[in-house]
Amino acid sequence: MSTVSDSQPNPPTPSKIRYNLQEFLDGTGGTVLYFIAILLCLIGAWEGAKFIGQETDYQFELGPIKINLSMTRDLNMPHLKDIAEALSKPSQRQGPPLIEILVKKATYTLRLAIIGFAIGTTIGLALAILFAHSRLLERGLMPYVVASQTVPILALAPMVIIWSEKLFGSREIGMPMITAYLAFFPVTIYTLRGLSDVPPTALELMKSYAATRREILWKLRFPNAVPYIFTALKITAPASVVGTIIAELPTGIQDGLGGAIINFAQYYISGPARLWATNFVTAMAGILFFVTVAFTEWLVIRWKRPSNRLDRWIDTFFKYLRHISPISND
Amino acid sequence: MTAVQDTKTIISIKDLNKEYVSSDGKVVRALQNINLDIHEGEFISLIGPSGCGKSTLLRLIADLIQPTNGQLTINGHSANEARKNREYGFVFQSATLYDWRTVLKNVQLPLEVMRYSRKERDQRARDMLKLVDLTDFAEHFPWQLSGGMQQRVSIARALAFEPNLLLMDEPFGALDEMTRERLNNELLEIWGKISSMTVIFVTHNISEAVYLSSRVVVMSPRPGQISQIVDIDLPHPRGPETLDSDRYFHLISEVRHLLREVHD
Numbered sequence: 268m269s270t271v272s273d274s275q276p277n278p279p280t281p282s283k284i285r286y287n288l289q290e291f292l293d294g295t296g297g298t299v300l301y302f303i304a305i306l307l308c309l310i311g312a313w314e315g316a317k318f319i320g321q322e323t324d325y326q327f328e329l330g331p332i333k334i335n336l337s338m339t340r341d342l343n344m345p346h347l348k349d350i351a352e353a354l355s356k357p358s359q360r361q362g363p364p365l366i367e368i369l370v371k372k373a374t375y376t377l378r379l380a381i382i383g384f385a386i387g388t389t390i391g392l393a394l395a396i397l398f399a400h401s402r403l404l405e406r407g408l409m410p411y412v413v414a415s416q417t418v419p420i421l422a423l424a425p426m427v428i429i430w431s432e433k434l435f436g437s438r439e440i441g442m443p444m445i446t447a448y449l450a451f452f453p454v455t456i457y458t459l460r461g462l463s464d465v466p467p468t469a470l471e472l473m474k475s476y477a478a479t480r481r482e483i484l485w486k487l488r489f490p491n492a493v494p495y496i497f498t499a500l501k502i503t504a505p506a507s508v509v510g511t512i513i514a515e516l517p518t519g520i521q522d523g524l525g526g527a528i529i530n531f532a533q534y535y536i537s538g539p540a541r542l543w544a545t546n547f548v549t550a551m552a553g554i555l556f557f558v559t560v561a562f563t564e565w566l567v568i569r570w571k572r573p574s575n576r577l578d579r580w581i582d583t584f585f586k587y588l589r590h591i592s593p594i595s596n597d
Numbered sequence: 598m599t600a601v602q603d604t605k606t607i608i609s610i611k612d613l614n615k616e617y618v619s620s621d622g623k624v625v626r627a628l629q630n631i632n633l634d635i636h637e638g639e640f641i642s643l644i645g646p647s648g649c650g651k652s653t654l655l656r657l658i659a660d661l662i663q664p665t666n667g668q669l670t671i672n673g674h675s676a677n678e679a680r681k682n683r684e685y686g687f688v689f690q691s692a693t694l695y696d697w698r699t700v701l702k703n704v705q706l707p708l709e710v711m712r713y714s715r716k717e718r719d720q721r722a723r724d725m726l727k728l729v730d731l732t733d734f735a736e737h738f739p740w741q742l743s744g745g746m747q748q749r750v751s752i753a754r755a756l757a758f759e760p761n762l763l764l765m766d767e768p769f770g771a772l773d774e775m776t777r778e779r780l781n782n783e784l785l786e787i788w789g790k791i792s793s794m795t796v797i798f799v800t801h802n803i804s805e806a807v808y809l810s811s812r813v814v815v816m817s818p819r820p821g822q823i824s825q826i827v828d829i830d831l832p833h834p835r836g837p838e839t840l841d842s843d844r845y846f847h848l849i850s851e852v853r854h855l856l857r858e859v860h861d
Contacts, residue, residue, distance in 0.1 A: 466691075466693065468689045468691060468693045469693055469695065471661050471687075471689070472687065472689070472693055472706075473710070474661060474680075475659055475661065475680065475685070475686075475687040476683060476706075476707050476710040476711065477680055477681045477682075477683060477710075478710045482710050486695075486706065486709065486710070487695070490695065490697045491697075493697070568697075569738075570696055570697045570698070570699075570738045570740075571696065571697075571738075571740075
């Protein structure tokens with residue numbers, strides 16, 4: 268009675284996906300087009316606001332409401348082309364172009380951000396594993412973990428920097444600590460969720476093998492938590508960059524983006540384009556960090572069905588990269 | 598081929614009771630006075646309406662839950678010892694494969710926990726995949742397989758360490774009729790191949806229970822009790838001709854009548 272057709276239903280084999288134009292447009296291509304369209308809209312909105320401001324002499328009346336558009340003046344909102352120009356020109360006489368200086372500063376900040384991110388992730392994971400194994404510790408310590416995040420980091424940073432100088436004779440050591448302080452929390456929360464969010468039968472299966480707690484942790488709970496952990500890391504990666512910049516401020520160290528932001532903010536009246544240029548580079552640093560984490564996630568989680576649009580996009584994008592790259596590991 | 602019943606008792610259940618307290622504080626009698634002896638090489642089906650405690654009984658045997666009182670011995674010792682000695686394989690209604698492991702790695706899971714050598718793990722897992730006819734899918738991930746294929750992987754996983762007892766909790770309940778029929782035949786084939794393997798199979802499908810079993814245990818609900826045990830004397834090997842035989846139809850209607858009785 269058994270049928271041949273039933274015995275071998277063709278399963279989808281994503282490793283054998285062929286790339287052609289139609290598929291490209293359906294998948295990655297469409298997303299890229301959206302991205303470009305929205306980018307153009309944003310540029311249009313920026314320059315459009317400036318244009319309206321200029322044409323209306325920076326104020327107009329909309330019925331009874333007076334609208335003041337003075338913030339669209341060049342001194343507050345430079346033209347995008349001026350920001351681009353500021354990046355390519357030296358910020359000091361006979362110095363290198365601003366972009367070169369900013370990239371150097373971004374490298375400094377990113378390095379510290381990565382160290383803080385790594386420390387924070389380690390602490391976050393350790394706490395989650397500890398909490399997953401002891402209700403008592405979780406109940407005792409969790410309120411403090413939550414409380415730690417209600418302390419404004421802006422208030423905490425100067426103290427940590429001073430302690431760091433007293434303890435280690437270096438202000439720099441304190442900076443990743445501040446970043447780690449910011450980064451560990453989402454990791455703890457998400458990991459704890461992933462460690463405990465295990466299907467009951469998956470746990471019973473382990474019980475039927477008389478597996479030890481340790482085996483259950485490493486063969487079931489932890490792998491189950493990995494997607495949750497990456498969600499946390501994708502939150503903490505850009506946040507680490509911001510955290511490091513906040514940590515830089517009280518140190519007075521001029522090597523990073525924090526120093527550049529303070530510096531250019533002081534000269535905002537005479538040259539707002541340079542602060543905007545710094546913001547742009549800072550955003551790029553955060554995005555770079557995020558993309559690196561997303562790429563690592565894609566490398567690690569090869570077993571998952573690409574579920575949402577972003578996942579699918581990242582999946583196709585990196586597969587496409589691999590497809591066109593000469594170093595293929597397949 | 599041998600229909601001779603071995604007298605060696607694998608599972609012995611005496612006056613077993615299971616009560617639990619429901620969320621509103623009432624004591625629910627899930628199982629009452631269960632008495633059952635299961636012999637080596639038997640294929641036992643537990644059948645009954647929902648709430649009759651058939652899954653509870655299976656979980657008691659597996660030591661996934663503990664009885665309120667009564668006696669339950671497996672291979673002469675307690676259910677707890679049997680679990681610690683890894684004397685049974687368990688198949689759940691959902692395949693319960695670990696998403697992050699390939700098919701091959703899923704089958705190797707119990708072997709890893711039981712500290713088999715890498716070489717032996719690989720060999721046994723591949724043998725098992727051959728047994729369930731999934732050799733070509735060793736490197737696939739669970740989501741790439743159909744429901745029926747996933748369940749076959751979970752059977753391979755349960756058999757990988759060669760337990761002499763296989764506990765199955767409505768393993769084919771979520772599958773379509775065609776796939777279920779196919780897997781029934783595969784299961785019978787495997788049971789025939791591994792001599793002296795005892796199977797306890799929970800189902801609510803009458804024809805499935807009759808087709809597979811050497812004995813069908815009919816259970817009644819509230820409280821869960823064994824109402825009757827039906828000997829299935831259909832000859833082995835069973836196949837398409839079994840499904841057409843008068844005896845098969847007769848046994849099905851017998852079990853159906855018993856179930857109708859307990860339902861009222």
